[in-house]
Amino acid sequence: LIDSGRFTYVFERDRKAFKEVRAHNTVMVDNDDLYVCKDSWECEKLTRAVNHRFYSNESYGYAEGGHLGYIIDGLGVFANRRVIFIKPDILVIADEFYANKEHSYNQFFHFNNSGTLTGANDYYVYKSTKVRAELKMISNNLTSKIDAYKLSRKYNKCEDAQLVETSFSGDGFTSAFTVISLSSPESTNKLNIQKVPVKSNFKGITFKDNQLEAVNIRVGESFYTLVIAHEEFASPTDTFLADGCIGFGSTVVFNRSAGETEIGTVLAW
Structure with a gap:
């Protein structure tokens, strides 16, 4: 997974697109982009990050955090993410959405364009000369697709790349698990x-x-x-x-x- 970059600091369509929620490896609630740019550097509002936790030992790593953006925005949803690292080659992303009515949700997973991305439904494989990564998801009524995005490694330059976007919904509390397994390109596991x-x-x-x-x-x-x-x-x-x-x-x-x-x-x- 990779961040999409910034591309330009000129306040125009591309600057806004590279700063949108869907341009990052995160989640979206009710198709609400959450951040509205006032200019190249400032947003109309920012969200408070809460519930920070971190733990690491020789076998596992753990990070957790949420934000109040979709509560302050009026949707009444607390979004929380836990990342469990089963060292050295398994990552689990657990997304939690605390709500009291029905909402729709999206997740975004942006992949490096140095390899190939294949798959559908709840299972995807990314393969390059350095790594083979499997991505499998669990959530009620989840659908997903491969889509295109722009990746900017250098200022004023961008490249074509691919992402996986999921969609699902839930009434009240809703969760989604994403498990990523890393191995050598030759692995058949x-x-x-x-x-x-x-x-x-x-x-x-x-x-x-x-x-x-x-x-x-x-x-x-x-x-x-x-x-x-x-x-x-x-x-x-x-x-x-x-x-x-x-x-x-x-x-x-x-x-x-x-x-x-x-x-x-x-x-x-």
Whole structure:
């Protein structure tokens, strides 16, 4: 993935286009571009970034953050993104949208033009002389497409490149998982992901998707289970159960290929 660049500092159509939400690897709510340029340097309003978290160890990396832009804009949606890095070659992007009515959502993934991008629906492959990247998505009623965009590496110069744009909708809380697997160009390992139900160990209930979600991730011999809590789900005496994995926390990873099924690694409480 790559940033689209800036191209020009002259306040004209191209300057505005390169600063739009859809020109970046981010999300959009109800087709609202959010940022309105006053001139080449200033916007009519900026959004406050909130909920910053970061964690890193030898096996995992974690970053989280959201913004208040779509609340202040009147849409009443809090957008939050979690990025889980399963070192050295798996990335999980979990987008969360907290709302109380129905909204439409888009995600944008801009790819470098030094390789080729193929795929459709919920699965894409990017391949260059240096890397093979698989991208697979999970969300209700998700559709996606490959589209063109302009990439500017140098001032006053731009090139043709491709992006993946997703579209989906939801009434109330809505989430979307995107898993990216990186490998050598010659690799034949295939990325497989599957949502699994999450239960309460003590209450005997299955949590709703707006409470907890879990995803099994398999690539070659690697096998991980990721559990994400979208809201507080238990008293201190309760734990979750996801495909045989027992734990507690807001973001937890289990290394299943190492036989890990208890506690896991808590990336965020």
